[in-house]
Amino acid sequence: MLRGSRQPRLKSVPPWSSTAGHDAVEYAASVGLVLDGWQSDVMVDAMGERGAGWTSFEVGITVPRQNGKGALLEARELAGIELWGDRLIMHTAHELKTTEEAHLRMERICEACPDLDRQVKSSTRSNGKESMTFKNGARIKYIARSERSGRGFAGVDLIIMDEDMFLSSSAMDALIPTLATSRSPQVWYTGSAGVAVSSHKRLLQTRAATGTDPSLAYFEWSVPDDWSDLDDHEAWYLANPGLGVRVSEDFVRNERATLSAEGFARERLGIWTSEGGQTVISKESWSKLADPSSVLSEPAVLAVDVNPIRTVATIAAASGGHVEVLENRAGVAWVAERVGNLCRERRIRAVVFDSAGPAGGLKQALQAQNVPLVELSGREYGQACGEFFDAVAAGQVSHRGQEVLAAAVEAGRKRQSGDTWTWHRRDAKADITSLVAVTLAHHLAHRVEQPKGLTRVRGRTSAY
16 A cells, blocks of 8 residues: 655754654553654654754654644653653644644543553643643643743743744744753744745745754655646655555545645645745756856955844855855854954955845944945845846856755745835745845945945945
8 A cells, every 4th residue: 555755855854873752752652642654753853862952952844734743743742741851841833723622632642541641630721721731740831822922931841833834933032932941942843835924934944955954853745846747646645644544545636626726735745835926037047057166266245134034144255256155044143253254264355235124233243343344225235136137147147056045046036116126035935045145245246346435334444
C-alpha cells in the first residue's frame, strides 16, 4: 500500500550528536500515542541536545491538514511534562475553538491511559481559560493568541504556536519574552501552507532555505509553488506524509473534485497562496546572471535594509555590476556594529539606506559608528529600483547565486508610487530585505565615481 513521503521537501536541522527525541517517541507509545514514521523523525531531529538545553530554540513544521501534526504536538507536550521537567507550557492558536479542541484531545489521551490519568491533578474548561495541571506541578495553558496573550506569565518552557499561518508580530512580542528564565526554552510553530498574511511563517521558511540557521529546525511537506498539475498522484504523496495512513487517496480525490483549484493547492499540496501581483524579475532571468567567479572588488559600497516588522535585516554590497549579500540575520540590534566593523576592515566608500523605510530607525546607531552614510529619499529609492530592473534586463548585473538573494528576487513585487515604483515590502512572498539592499547598493555603486555633493547624514562625509 502506498504511503506518504517521510521526507519533507524542505528540511533544515542544526547538527546534534545526541537527542532526547527517541525517549519522547517511546514514552508517547507507552501511553497509547503511537507516532507515524514522519512524526518520529521530526521529534528526533527537533530534540537534539546541547548541554542542558536543545540545539533548536525554534521548530517549524509546515504540513497539509489532517496529516497528524496534532499528535506530534501532544507527544512533545507529554514528554516535556513527564520526562524533561517542563513546568509551564503555553499552547496557543489563532482561534479559540482550536485551543479548545487541543485541550479536549489531551484530556482524552490522559483518560484513555490509567497510568497517565493518575498524573492529572485537574483539568479546567472555562471559555478561553482552558488548562491542565499535573501532580508534579506542571501545567499546560491553552490560549487564543492576541497582542496581550501571554503577558503576565513567566517561567514558560515551551510555547506552541499552532495555526502559525496567522501568527502576528504583536503576538510574538507578547509570548516570546515569557521564555526568558527557562533553562531549556523551545518554540514550536505548526500549520499548513502560508497565506497572504503569513509574514513570520515566510521568514521561517526563508531562514530554513539558507540552511545555516544555528537554532532553527524546519520541516515542510509541500510541492513547489509553481506546481501546475494538481491531479498528479505522486505529488499528493510527496506533500502528505499521512496519506495512506491517516488520509485516504479516495478522500483526496473527493477533495480535488469539491475544492477550488487554489484551495486544493493550498490545503492538500502545501502550495502557498500568492500574495498578488506578478513576479518582477523572473527566476530564469536571475539565474542566468549567476557567476560563481564573480567577486566583490574594493573599494565597494554597502547597503542596509530592515523588514517592516523588524525581525530580520540585511547588509549587502556592490561594486560595478556585482551584487551580493554579506549578512542576512534575525533582528536589527546587530546591524550598526557589523556595518562599522566592515567599514574598518574593508575599503568601503559609503553605506546607503532608504530613509523612509524601516532601516531609517537605524540612522542614529549607524552615525555612532562614524561610517560614511548616504540617505536616499523616496524619489531616489524609486530611481534605484528602476535602474536595478533595467540592469538585470540588460544582463549588466552579476551575482554568486546566493539562495537567500534568489528567494528575495523571486518574491519581489512592485508598489506603484506616482510615475515610479518601489519594491512592495508588504506584498512580498518572502523576506525581501536582500533584494532591497542589493538594489540600493547597486544604485550607489554607479554614482560614487561621479560625486554630486556631500551626504545629508551626519558622521563622516561621503562623496555622492
